[in-house]
Amino acid sequence: MSDAAPASQSAPQPEPQYATVEQQAEAASFGMWVFLATEVLFFGGMLLAYTWLRANHPDGVAEAGRHTTVVIGSVNTLVLLTSSFTMAWAVHAAEHGRQKALTRLLSATALLGLLFLGLKGYEYHGEWTEHLVPGLNFHQDGPHARTIELFYFLYFLLTGLHGIHVTIGIVLIALLAVRARRGAFSARYYTPVEVTGLYWHFVDIVWIFLYPLIYLVGRSGP
Amino acid sequence: MTTRTTGLPRSYLFTWAALVGLLAATMALAYVPMPGPLNLVLALGISAVKALLVLALFMKLFRAPALTRAAAAAGLFWLAVLFALSATDYLTRKVEPAGDLSAPTGREYQQGDR
Missing domain, CATH: 1.20.5 (Single alpha-helices involved in coiled-coils or other helix-helix interfaces)
Incomplete structure (x- = not known):
């Protein structure tokens, strides 16, 4: 270590199990993709439950969908899509060793994530006052009341789990922003930025599918 | 990809614009009454295109090992x-073990009925 100190300052050395820095970065990226594949199934079980509910009780699900706040859902989709854009841009900045831009873009991504959570919290508050929270505060009349209850049960599971993912992402990205500010990354070493970016884009993709399933169902109906 | 070292790569800007355009399209189409499951098919189709854009360009999947x-x-x-x-x-x-979901509920109804 000590004899190669000046060289390791400028050019990062791979960990002993890797031949090159490139191979090490590739392994990290592969690991994240394997994790994301398991995440697909994490959300997949609940999407299967949603599919069952919608296939068997289409009218009730349509009525439940009309209870959701489509404006907040759409604005939140725009927020997440934009945050994915700033994250991809951040990885590009890291690739080219642009420290200042990297710090700013990571901060912007984290702030957009916070905006998403804030809007989601406001929406949850609205659902509480409208008695749409199964188990705690649910009261609906009409022939589809129980289907609406099941829909909102899945709604809170899916958006809650997604919200936890967003929260974890915000924390990771904020930590990266601090490290970037301190100059921890360079054009030769930015693997944490790239891998966290993959995670953030995945969270965005989950929302891309949740958006029509939750907010757009039943909109063409009465 | 454009390799200007300053500014943002144009492909990312176009991707973002396409994603926002598709979001507007899926929202507008949801309010158009269509026969059968066409609304759902269109909504999920647009979501798949959006996901593919994110996977291919933002996550660089198609250039990955x-x-x-x-x-x-x-x-x-x-x-x-x-x-x-x-x-x-x-x-x-x-037989669906989940039972009859068309029965009215709300906590107080459930206790009154059964």
């Missing part, structure tokens, strides 16, 4: 297995 692409495909493959094998049960069932 084969091993990485295999990991991504494995996620979709097992999701398909989950849905397909579950369908062999649910599509062939005559």
